[in-house]
Amino acid sequence: MSSGKVYPINIKGYKVDLPVLAIDQDMSIAFFNLHGAQELTEHCAKEIAKILPEVDVIITAESKGLQLAHCVARNLGHKFYAVARKTQKLYMQDGISATVKSITTKNIQTLYLSEHDVNLIKGKRVAIVDDVISTGGSLQGLEALVEKAGGTVVKKAFVLAEGAAADRKDVVYLETIPLL
Numbered sequence: 001m002s003s004g005k006v007y008p009i010n011i012k013g014y015k016v017d018l019p020v021l022a023i024d025q026d027m028s029i030a031f032f033n034l035h036g037a038q039e040l041t042e043h044c045a046k047e048i049a050k051i052l053p054e055v056d057v058i059i060t061a062e063s064k065g066l067q068l069a070h071c072v073a074r075n076l077g078h079k080f081y082a083v084a085r086k087t088q089k090l091y092m093q094d095g096i097s098a099t100v101k102s103i104t105t106k107n108i109q110t111l112y113l114s115e116h117d118v119n120l121i122k123g124k125r126v127a128i129v130d131d132v133i134s135t136g137g138s139l140q141g142l143e144a145l146v147e148k149a150g151g152t153v154v155k156k157a158f159v160l161a162e163g164a165a166a167d168r169k170d171v172v173y174l175e176t177i178p179l180l
Contacts (some may be wrong), residue, residue, distance in 0.1 A: 011159065011175045014043045020180060025065065028180040030100050032160055034068055044159045044174065045071030048129060050173050052076065052155050056124035059146060061111055062086055065130040069115075073130050082117035082126075084145055086110075096148045100141030111131050111141040113149060121151035128153060133171055134162040 006017035007030035018030040034041045049072050059082040060069035066083065073081040085092065086109055094115040099108060113121075115137045139156060146153050156171045163170065163179040 004080075004126050007088040007173055007177065007180070009063055009160075009177060011044060011064060012047045014040060016040060026095070028179045029134075029162065030180065033065060034131055034159075041071055043065050044053065044068060047155050047157065047174050050076035052127050052157060054125065055127040055154055057082055057126045057151065058129050059081045059084065059117075059121065059126055059142055060129050061142055064132075068131055072127075072157075080156055082113065082120050084117075084142055086112075089110045089114075093126070095121050096145060097142045098144035098148065100137045108159040111138075113145045115123055118149040121146055124151045125154045126151040126155060127155040129157050132157065132160045132162055133158045133165040133168070136165065136168070138171075140170075 005020040007020055008015065008017050009030070018032055020028050021031045022028045043164045045068055055076070058069050058073045058076070058078060060066060061084040069081045092112050092114045095113050096118055097110050099110050128139060130138065133139055136169050143153055158171060158173040161171065161173040161176050166176040
């Protein structure tokens with residue numbers, strides 16, 4: 001539930017007020033949401049595309065990373081990008097899966113990758129792109145999927161690093177936000 005408070009942030013020249021939401025009694029987050037925020041998504045995608053090395057494929061997890069990955073892939077001239085789904089769809093029967101735990105879901109969940117996306121990744125240099133890294137649970141699942149698919153993760157890029165994730169040396173990000 002929103003407290004009515006906001007956390008102001010400047011993401012490479014784009015200023016936005018993030019609503020502060022309680023995760024539980026002892027913790028709140030500055031909630032970052034790209035859904036429907038076309039201008040913000042385009043800005044973040046252009047900035048992330050600048051910090052990616054030469055990559056062949058972008059991968060993200062649904063759903064908050066979808067439009068970001070779409071725009072980053074377009075900025076890099078890629079025709080396709082891979083999407084790890086949170087439920088196995090009918091067309092994904094021949095795909096692969098990995099189990100993860102994330103701060104926003106609070107549950108163990110499985111990520112699924114379609115056979116099409118497995119073939120897209122196999123033997124390729126892959127960049128994981130998502131909106132926020134916090135505990136790294138979703139990232140671990142994406143890394144496992146890329147490895148199972150036979151790709152190589154060459155960069156892990158996020159719009160925001162939350163809390164201790166900002167201290168990680170294996171990720172790049174545009175800005176930091178605290179756990180509140």
